[in-house]
Amino acid sequence: MAPATDVPLTRALIVDDEEDMRFLVRAVIEAANNGLAVAGEACDGAEALLRWREQRPEVVVLDHRMPDMTGLEVAEKILAEYPEQQIVLFSAYLDDETTVAARRIGVEACLAKTEYGRLPETLWRLAPPA
Amino acid sequence: MAARAPRLTGGALAASALLLLGGGVAARAVGEAAVHARQSGAARTAAASTRAFDSSLDALHRSVDHLAVLAPATARVPGVPLPQVVGLVSPGGISGVLYLPRDGGPAPVTGAIPSTVDLAGLALRMRPALELARDTGDPHAAAVEGTVAVAIPVYAGPTRTTDQRRAALSSWVLALVEPRSLLGHATGATESAALTVGGTRVTPEVTRNARSVDHTVTVLGQPWQLTVSPRIDGGAGAVAWTTFALGVLGALAVLLVSRRSSREVARAVASTDALERETRTIAEVGPLLQQSLDLAEVLPAVAVRLSDEFALDGFAVELLGEHGGLVDVFAIGRCRGDGDPVVLVGNDGVAAGAEAAIPLLRAGRTIGRLRLSAKEALAPTQVDALRAAADLIAVATYNVELYEREQGTVRRLQEVDQLKDAFLGTISHELRTPITAIGGFARMLNERYDDLTEEQRRDFLRRIGRNSTSLGMLVDDLLDFARLERQALQTHVSPLPLDIVVAGFASQVVPALGDHGLRTDLQPGVFAMADPRAIERVLANLLTNAAKFSPAGTDVEVSLRVVGEHAEVVVADSGPGIAPEDRLRVFTRFYRGESDVARSTRGAGIGLSVVHELVTQMGGDVEVRGREPHGTAMVVRLPLADATAPAQRASSVVPARSM
Numbered sequence: 001m002a003p004a005t006d007v008p009l010t011r012a013l014i015v016d017d018e019e020d021m022r023f024l025v026r027a028v029i030e031a032a033n034n035g036l037a038v039a040g041e042a043c044d045g046a047e048a049l050l051r052w053r054e055q056r057p058e059v060v061v062l063d064h065r066m067p068d069m070t071g072l073e074v075a076e077k078i079l080a081e082y083p084e085q086q087i088v089l090f091s092a093y094l095d096d097e098t099t100v101a102a103r104r105i106g107v108e109a110c111l112a113k114t115e116y117g118r119l120p121e122t123l124w125r126l127a128p129p130a
Numbered sequence: 131m132a133a134r135a136p137r138l139t140g141g142a143l144a145a146s147a148l149l150l151l152g153g154g155v156a157a158r159a160v161g162e163a164a165v166h167a168r169q170s171g172a173a174r175t176a177a178a179s180t181r182a183f184d185s186s187l188d189a190l191h192r193s194v195d196h197l198a199v200l201a202p203a204t205a206r207v208p209g210v211p212l213p214q215v216v217g218l219v220s221p222g223g224i225s226g227v228l229y230l231p232r233d234g235g236p237a238p239v240t241g242a243i244p245s246t247v248d249l250a251g252l253a254l255r256m257r258p259a260l261e262l263a264r265d266t267g268d269p270h271a272a273a274v275e276g277t278v279a280v281a282i283p284v285y286a287g288p289t290r291t292t293d294q295r296r297a298a299l300s301s302w303v304l305a306l307v308e309p310r311s312l313l314g315h316a317t318g319a320t321e322s323a324a325l326t327v328g329g330t331r332v333t334p335e336v337t338r339n340a341r342s343v344d345h346t347v348t349v350l351g352q353p354w355q356l357t358v359s360p361r362i363d364g365g366a367g368a369v370a371w372t373t374f375a376l377g378v379l380g381a382l383a384v385l386l387v388s389r390r391s392s393r394e395v396a397r398a399v400a401s402t403d404a405l406e407r408e409t410r411t412i413a414e415v416g417p418l419l420q421q422s423l424d425l426a427e428v429l430p431a432v433a434v435r436l437s438d439e440f441a442l443d444g445f446a447v448e449l450l451g452e453h454g455g456l457v458d459v460f461a462i463g464r465c466r467g468d469g470d471p472v473v474l475v476g477n478d479g480v481a482a483g484a485e486a487a488i489p490l491l492r493a494g495r496t497i498g499r500l501r502l503s504a505k506e507a508l509a510p511t512q513v514d515a516l517r518a519a520a521d522l523i524a525v526a527t528y529n530v531e532l533y534e535r536e537q538g539t540v541r542r543l544q545e546v547d548q549l550k551d552a553f554l555g556t557i558s559h560e561l562r563t564p565i566t567a568i569g570g571f572a573r574m575l576n577e578r579y580d581d582l583t584e585e586q587r588r589d590f591l592r593r594i595g596r597n598s599t600s601l602g603m604l605v606d607d608l609l610d611f612a613r614l615e616r617q618a619l620q621t622h623v624s625p626l627p628l629d630i631v632v633a634g635f636a637s638q639v640v641p642a643l644g645d646h647g648l649r650t651d652l653q654p655g656v657f658a659m660a661d662p663r664a665i666e667r668v669l670a671n672l673l674t675n676a677a678k679f680s681p682a683g684t685d686v687e688v689s690l691r692v693v694g695e696h697a698e699v700v701v702a703d704s705g706p707g708i709a710p711e712d713r714l715r716v717f718t719r720f721y722r723g724e725s726d727v728a729r730s731t732r733g734a735g736i737g738l739s740v741v742h743e744l745v746t747q748m749g750g751d752v753e754v755r756g757r758e759p760h761g762t763a764m765v766v767r768l769p770l771a772d773a774t775a776p777a778q779r780a781s782s783v784v785p786a787r788s789m
Contacts, residue, residue, distance in 0.1 A: 018563060020593055024570040031578060065559060092562035093555060113566040117573075 010127045011039035013055060015048040015074065016063035024116060025061055025090070032120035045069035052078055058127035061119070064091035064098065072101055079106045086126040090119070252279060252304070264299050265292050271352045273330035279304050328352035408515040411439040415519050419526035423533050428526070429460040436519055437463065440512055444485070444503030447523060456498065464503050471501055480508040488517055490524040497524060560604055564597035599642045603670060610667060610740040619740070621661035621747040625771030628658045628665070628697050629690055635666050636673070636688055643677040643686060651689040657771035658697040664744040671737035672701040672764045679705030679762065696750070696767040704761040713754040717742040
């Protein structure tokens with residue numbers, strides 16, 4: 001199911017204000033391995049933009065509910081700078097309104113946090129390691 | 131008020147008629163008739179003449195069934211004042227008011243006008259007589275479809291010149307005479323008679339013969355021609371028709387009595403005019419009340435309209451409140467309000483200067499009353515009209531009440547709906563975060579147990595424990611919320627060693643504070659009237675709140691001391707603080723603040739409302755204070771229990787004021 005290459009990697013930037021969630025996402029990605037790696041972590045929208053510009057990850061795993069701005073606001077800023085960026089909106093509670101808004105601004109995937117197990121396959125789908 | 135037609139007894143009529151013999155048109159008419167009688171050479175006794183006269187007047191009296199009152203809508207415009215309001219006055223009172231629309235459409239009628247009387251048609255057909263009566267000031271007769279109608283003008287204002295009369299005309303009084311019944315009574319079996327007025331035949335033609343006699347007199351502006359023909363086989367002579375002529379003409383003179391007795395006529399006119407005006411006023415009040423569902427908007431207009439029409443100097447609408455008392459919803463002018471006004475029932479009138487009340491009824495239920503102060507006396511018919519207005523106001527009030535109730539329900543449902551949406555969104559998010567974390571870490575441990583170091587396993591377990599604690603608190607919040615909603619959040623207070631309870635719970639709650647330390651400063655021996663479980667809920671909420679808002683690594687503080695008659699528990703943080711304008715609102719359910727920090731924190735917005743409810747139930751209070759340089763102090767004050775050692779009490783017995 002997964003491409004079994006070592007390099008280059010699909011690197012993910014993990015954005016979540018909850019340390020536990022960042023830790024969990026990191027653990028899931030590292031456990032999956034198979035071309036997936038963690039590029040870095042950010043605990044709010046401002047830090048997310050900073051790290052994203054520094055690291056240029058293949059995928060951004062983006063929480064929605066954050067202190068300074070929403071995940072969708074962060075996604076909008078990123079996509080304005082780089083429309084090709086692959087983003088997974090990773091939220092505890094996804095209602096239709098949020099999903100529709102995400103699709104409209106160009107977010108490729110939405111995943112509820114309870115489905116963290118599907119995170120690796122989503123990352124592989126969005127940004128297959130070359 | 132009933133207007134009365136000139137219904138007099140025969141004798142009185144005769145006397146009146148005889149009085150008239152001295153002058154005026156009637157005298158002339160009767161005089162002419164007398165001349166004819168002399169010329170015919172018929173011998174008559176005075177007694178026989180009087181008897182015949184009396185019986186004719188009786189007949190006339192029966193013939194004049196109705197007085198109609200015509201009010202020209204354009205009376206002030208000289209030239210073509212066609213009647214637009216027609217009132218029918220019968221001996222029993224005003225029986226109806228008919229409005230004639232200018233466009234010739236159907237005429238709205240109030241009251242009952244007998245279908246046999248076509249007043250509208252009558253008014254149109256006898257227009258020349260109406261105009262002549264108006265211009266000359268004298269009664270004028272017209273023959274219309276078998277009826278002789280005599281128009282008597284009634285003026286309001288000077289009447290010296292024709293122009294003045296035209297301008298002052300307020301209405302006509304019409305006397306409707308049915309000559310057939312008059313003739314039938316006055317002529318016996320031996321004669322037949324016919325009457326033509328102004329060239330128009332008002333009775334069927336009679337067969338003329340050699341002994342037929344014609345008499346013409348000019349009465350009421352018209353030539354009246356009487357033709358009396360003795361029947362061939364009968365032996366009656368001229369005596370009969372002379373008596374008849376005298377009777378008819380005398381009878382017509384009586385119509386003038388009705389004119390001269392202008393007080394009655396004027397009263398009939400005024401009454402019809404007033405009825406018409408009152409009817410129109412009430413008819414206008416209905417649409418006025420329909421204009422808006424805001425009583426404050428429509429009641430003033432209605433009050434002014436009714437006050438003008440009925441000369442009221444005070445008008446108030448009072449409605450029954452929830453507790454049975456009367457609530458003043460609107461008042462204008464002078465309503466003293468002291469003592470109880472007379473409640474009008476049945477056929478009451480109101481004396482000038484008196485205060486009265488009309489019940490506002492809705493579906494047999496009294497919903498309030500209309501209170502009024504009469505400047506001038508109100509007749510029972512006016513009170514009836516006001517009662518009709520009261521009914522309209524009652525209906526409008528009831529409609530408003532229904533509308534407001536419905537709007538209130540809709541608003542509440544909308545609010546509940548919005549709160550529910552917000553609450554569900556928040557709680558879904560809040561519940562899923564720890565559930566996801568617990569599930570995720572447990573799965574990691576399970577699947578990768580052998581790959582993990584001992585230290586990593588402990589870390590996973592710590593994370594599972596922490597998330598499980600916060601999940602438990604969230605569930606407690608939810609339960610509290612449910613109890614709050616059901617108003618089932620109850621406390622049972624007893625003297626409680628607050629220092630011990632606070633210290634015990636504080637040690638339990640530390641793990642839930644994350645990377646924040648807890649500092650305590652508790653005065654020993656402080657007993658307060660409190661519920662141990664409620665104290666735990668209060669502390670749990672305040673401490674986790676404080677931890678949420680504090681910068682990482684900073685301590686949260688809890689202190690206890692006696693201030694006045696209260697035990698004061700203060701939970702303080704060094705977070706960004708709460709803006710003064712938000713310090714009251716934070717206790718509102720679901721309120722989470724607008725600041726970035728508030729947005730960033732977890733919570734369903736329930737905790738502080740639960741704290742407020744619990745503390746209030748224990749007889750205490752809670753408030754937010756700012757801290758210098760920054761931070762928030764939540765201050766909970768509970769009543770001291772007697773068990774508190776006297777030494778621990780402050781010297782002052784005055785409760786400490788908040789700073």
